[in-house]
Amino acid sequence: MFGKFKEWKSQKAWWINRFTLTLFGFLLWMSCFDRHNIFAQWYLISTVDRMEAEKQSYLDGIEETKRLKIEIDEDIEKFAREQYYMHRPDEEVFVFK
Numbered sequence: 001m002f003g004k005f006k007e008w009k010s011q012k013a014w015w016i017n018r019f020t021l022t023l024f025g026f027l028l029w030m031s032c033f034d035r036h037n038i039f040a041q042w043y044l045i046s047t048v049d050r051m052e053a054e055k056q057s058y059l060d061g062i063e064e065t066k067r068l069k070i071e072i073d074e075d076i077e078k079f080a081r082e083q084y085y086m087h088r089p090d091e092e093v094f095v096f097k
Helices: 002-011 018-033 038-074 076-084
Strands: none
């Protein structure tokens, strides 16, 4: 009985010891069960990417609004006629698309 145990003990892999098992347990805990696990980090990274894209779209919107404000300041009557189809009382407006 003990002969087979000694034979098995001598044949087991050299890396199976308490340190590697502890390291494996620690990595398993950190990757799956900890509050800052791999899935939480992936979610946070995707959130940051989404927010950066949102920030860029807002910056593009700000630039467009600044351009529109400059256009309005240059000729407010032209802007009102083109955007809101405003006209004087004695005029007729025809819109071609």
